[in-house]
Amino acid sequence: MENSNKHVSGWLTVRDICFIALLTAACVVGRTAFQFIPNVQPITTMFILISLYKGFTRGFLVMLLTILTTNIYMGMGPWTLTQLFSYSVIILVSFGLSKIPGFSQRKIPQLVFVLLAGYLFGFLTACGDYVIYGIRAFWPYYLQGIYFDTMHGAGNFLFYLLLSPIVPRLFMRYWPD
Template structure:
């Protein structure tokens, strides 16, 4: 049992380091275009909600220490929690795990969903008017996020799925 826990912590540490690095050091210099959402979706599909959510929390806290930590960090964590719940929901009601195209569509949608939830979380400080202002001003950035997810998902799908499959067979 202890050996299995050590493997889980090691995997979580490696994935967190990868997500934090990819979030801080952008591969493509376009705002909101980074593969963290795709990685969280793949991890959630292959390892489960708890692991995906733990990865989201660690990624946002650690990367925001560098990028800027503030009240928005809570909205970001909750937004990723919502995205992870969406992945779990669709995995239960559809054959999501078996169909790459459905995964690709959902990964793209998660770019807009994440932005929507962050905007919703930030509206606590100003109500519906603040939400509408946040949402309107972030729509282009959320679209960049969605397009980035569409581009990165096919690139990340096979290596991450194979690595996580190997991990699951070894524990």
């Protein structure tokens, strides 16, 4: 292809589509590789980094493709809807935070956010489960999952420490706007 920045359907370039596919593949491998550790996976951190540096649409597309692909292997069910909802909110919040001057350059606020994103994911998923499954007692149900939310947040924190020095530089070098 002569011009890798040729727009497809008006808003994505061929380069965007290629990077979305590559990032989705990396997220699928990352989620699958860490599935033996409950709620510890690199995908939340990746979705946040993509949303911070490349915007809501790209983060959302990678998330949508990752969740649908991995749930084909790990099990598709009503929980897929709660995962999609919870990650969509996290991506939206990440994108919103990227609009705060300096947030994308400061690591401490980002570390706090990725840690809290594990708890936000758990809370939103519990809310979705409450609606879908008709759970009668929300707070006991939610509080039973705090351990897993803590694992999720701690995993996000560690993956952020590993990925945040690399991913933004890769984006700047190979996927400029």
